[in-house]
Amino acid sequence: MPPKSLAKKPTQASKAGVKQRQKSAPKQPLPVADRLKRLFTSLCAQIDGGHFANAIKTCDKILRLDPNDSDALQTKLFLLLQTDQYAAALAMTEAPAGLPSSEDARDGESHLFEKTYSLYRLHREEDATRVLESMKAESEEAGEEVDRGVLHLEAQLAYRQGSYQAAFDLYHQLLDTAEPNSEEHSDILTNLDAAQKHLDFLTSGFLHALDALPSSVSSTLQTAPPPQQQQQQAASVSALASASAAPAETQKPKKVRMKRVPKGVVPGVTPPPDPERWLKKSERTSFAQGNRRRKGGGGATQGAMEPAGTGAKSSGGGKGKKKK
Known part of the structure; x- marks a missing residue:
């Protein structure tokens, strides 16, 4: 019988080469249209779930791909107003390029109401009133009713x-x-x-409030001088002091729960624990006071030593003496 032909088995080197080719092959990026579709889908889900902060980030991602997308711009403006970011919303309405106008807007001024509302919430009443009057004038010139908003x-x-x-x-x-x-x-x-x-x-x-006042007070209101600020401050300080002192007098002592008291401790009799018991001994105030006492005593004894000359004379005088 003729010998069977042996099939070549793939070596480890060939397997590693195939895996390396598969890993090194770069992924094809999705088209812009598909990426926008996915982003808008997640944007709708975030708004429905009330995740407005994440929705604003998604709008920014959409605007990086398409800066002139009117839906993304309008949605971001709405979300900024919902999250009380009125300064950022006002900056969007006052941008040089502006926001794209809707189909039913005139002369590209479709976001004047958002601008006026942002000014109102930022307490810029004069600017808001000026923009509001211009909006009403435009509606009257066009023969239309003023919007309810x-x-x-x-x-x-x-x-x-x-x-x-x-x-x-x-x-x-x-x-x-x-x-x-x-x-x-x-x-x-x-x-x-x-x-x-x-x-x-x-x-x-x-x-009616004036009629309720005593006649002695109401008769002098027209001629009484305005109150001085210092007197008002002194009166307010005294009132605060009396108000803070009154509860302290009437405050009842708190009852101690015996369950929380450790064994062998009698409330009101046993002295309280040392507040510095958790500190190191070197960091306690008593440790520093002990060091001062030691240093003061040592210095007193050293200061009482006699000079060197006197010590030599005394030692010299004692040489002739014999010990008994």
Whole structure:
């Protein structure tokens, strides 16, 4: 019979070469469209889950791939407002390139409301009022109704600036067109009640407060000089001192729980433990005091030694003496 042909077995060197080729082969990067699709999918999941900080980071990743993506820019602006980052939101609206405008916006000014709201939250009421007036003027020129969000913001600005009558009128206007049993309706009623209370106090409330004062005080209000600041500070300091001293007198002693007291310790009789028991002996105050005593005693004995001359004479005088 002819000998069988032996099949060559792969050597270890050939196996290592195949593995090295497989490892060294670089992965093909995903196309930009697929990467954007994955990022938008994770962005929606993060927003639905309420993870706004991670969602902002995802928006930044999208904008690195496509800086002019209107959806990512609008979403990032919304997330910045939701996370109270009003300075960053204002910087986005005031960027030189600006944000891309939506289809229904005019002249590319589609984010003026976000800009006004950021100014309002940053307590820049004058700038917010100026931008708000320009928005209302544009709506009137175009023959359109002013947006409800603009009216809400105008009412809040008026309330903060002390124009309670203007805020009251705006909230009445919004209440007439709001849907009953809605969250907006309840918010408007709350704000309307606050504005009404301020108006009542300004019109008649302070008069009732004056009538409640004694006649000796109310008769001298018109001619009395303004109070001095030093007297007010002294009175406040004395009031604080008396208030802090009063609880100390009436404070009841706390009851000691015997379960927490160690064995052999009688509360109020056994002396408390040394507060420095956890420190090293070299770091305790008693250790330093002991060293001072030792140094002081040694110095006294050394200072009492006689000079060298006197010692030599005394020793010399004793040479002739014989010991008995």
